[in-house]
Amino acid sequence: MPEIVEIGERPYVALRGKVPMSGIGAFADRMREVIDWLAAKEIAPNDAPFFKYDVIDMEGELVMEIGFPVDDLHSGEGEIVTGVLPAGRYAIAHHHGHPDGLMAATGALLDWGKQQGVEWDANGDHWTARLEIYLSDPREVPDMNDWDTDLQFKLKD
Incomplete structure (x- = not known):
């Protein structure tokens, strides 16, 4: 059963891209780029990785980010972006x-x-914070059928 909780703001580092629905898996495979960038900058993630869906066009392209929450706001470069997941109520x-x-x-x-x-804190297909939080580490839980994922969708203030 879903619940509504209050969550504080969370700085993050992510890879941003435009992908068709059929390309989400290939985009997810690029998570290593974020991990390598964080390691090169000596920035440690402070929580589980996430997919953030900014624009959802099921017939066209999705604008999405894959990344990690971090302690402080940083500057990105190239396809690596930074931002803050806003504080507020989330379902x-x-x-x-x-x-x-x-x-x-x-x-x-x-x-x-x-x-x-x-x-929802959304304007049509554009979402403020629509997240999939991947709680299972594939190195510890190799069977994807046993993975745990949280959906977190921001509500309007």
Whole structure:
């Protein structure tokens, strides 16, 4: 069952790109670029990696970021961007299982929000903070069917 929680702001470092729905897996495979950039700058992530969906156009391209929360705001370079996940109220739902099930979990969270009358912090296809937080480390949990992921969607203030 989803819940609404208050979350503080979170600085982050990420790789930003435009990808079709069919290209999300290939984009996710580029997470190593963020890890290598952070290591070169001696910046340690302070929490689990995430996918941030800024623009969701199911028929066209998604604008998304894959990255990590960090302690302080930094300057990016090239395709590496930095920013701050805003503080506020978020609807959170937990998904256990293969990432292929995240589309259905997202639909369920959006349906729950509609039933609850929540207002998402979004303007059409443009979202302020729509996140998938990947809680399972693939080195420790190699079977993707056993992965845990949290969906965090920001609500309007």
